[in-house]
Amino acid sequence: xxxxxxxxxxxxxxxxxxxxxxxxxxxxxxxxxxxxxxxxxxxxxxxxxxxxxxxxxxxxxxxxxxxxxxxxxxxxxxxxxxxx
Amino acid sequence: xxxxxxxxxxxxxxxxxxxxxxxxxxxxxxxxxxxxxxxxxxxxxxxxxxxxxxxxxxxxxxxxxxxxxxxxxxxxxxxxxxxxxxxxxxxxxxxxxxxxxxxxxxxxxxxxxxxxxxxxxxxxxxxxxxxxxxxxxxxxxxxxxxxx
Numbered sequence: 001x002x003x004x005x006x007x008x009x010x011x012x013x014x015x016x017x018x019x020x021x022x023x024x025x026x027x028x029x030x031x032x033x034x035x036x037x038x039x040x041x042x043x044x045x046x047x048x049x050x051x052x053x054x055x056x057x058x059x060x061x062x063x064x065x066x067x068x069x070x071x072x073x074x075x076x077x078x079x080x081x082x083x084x
Numbered sequence: 085x086x087x088x089x090x091x092x093x094x095x096x097x098x099x100x101x102x103x104x105x106x107x108x109x110x111x112x113x114x115x116x117x118x119x120x121x122x123x124x125x126x127x128x129x130x131x132x133x134x135x136x137x138x139x140x141x142x143x144x145x146x147x148x149x150x151x152x153x154x155x156x157x158x159x160x161x162x163x164x165x166x167x168x169x170x171x172x173x174x175x176x177x178x179x180x181x182x183x184x185x186x187x188x189x190x191x192x193x194x195x196x197x198x199x200x201x202x203x204x205x206x207x208x209x210x211x212x213x214x215x216x217x218x219x220x221x222x223x224x225x226x227x228x229x230x231x232x
Binding site for chain 1: 134136201202204222228231
């Protein structure tokens with residue numbers, strides 16, 4: 001089964017849960033945003049409450065959870081924003 | 085013009101930047117740090133940003149404004165780092181030929197900043213060292229990147 005390594009960046013409360021700002025995550029096919037969240041939540045169970053509220057960003061743009069991720073993509077699960 | 089900065093936002097400088105002889109109206113919104121959150125006292129806020137994406141989204145907001153209203157200039161500036169009560173956290177400013185589009189576009193700018201720009205704030209009450217992450221209340225559902 002082929003796999004690919006994506007690059008997770010974490011911010012705000014998600015950053016606090018994972019403890020670091022950058023994570024390399026190896027994913028098997030099919031590699032989508034939703035699958036990446038499952039893999040991350042399996043490693044960091046405290047992410048579970050954030051499942052419904054995080055938004056997916058791929059290469060610094062919002063993206064749907066069914067978007068395919070490619071090797072080297074910069075992926076982030078963004079907690080609800082609170083700027084302003 | 086969009087910016088994210090660690091240092092204090094100079095509102096007078098923004099007003100200088102937004103001025104243009106073509107403008108008949110300038111609308112400038114200043115978001116400041118409040119001394120309370122509901123019933124809780126607040127002494128400081130810590131803002132953190134996904135900076136490259138935040139700048140991209142701010143540029144998109146400027147483009148959307150320019151496509152929707154005939155505006156002359158747009159400025160969106162957000163501060164990050166530790167802010168005290170009364171500090172300026174965000175400024176949005178729009179210069180247009182007439183006040184109507186200046187008001188509308190400036191309101192649109194700050195609402196979009198609060199909805200979509202990846203910036204997060206942590207609130208600290210008196211004596212608190214842990215702080216509490218806040219979330220803006222969305223005006224509408226179905227924002228991009230959210231689950232269906």
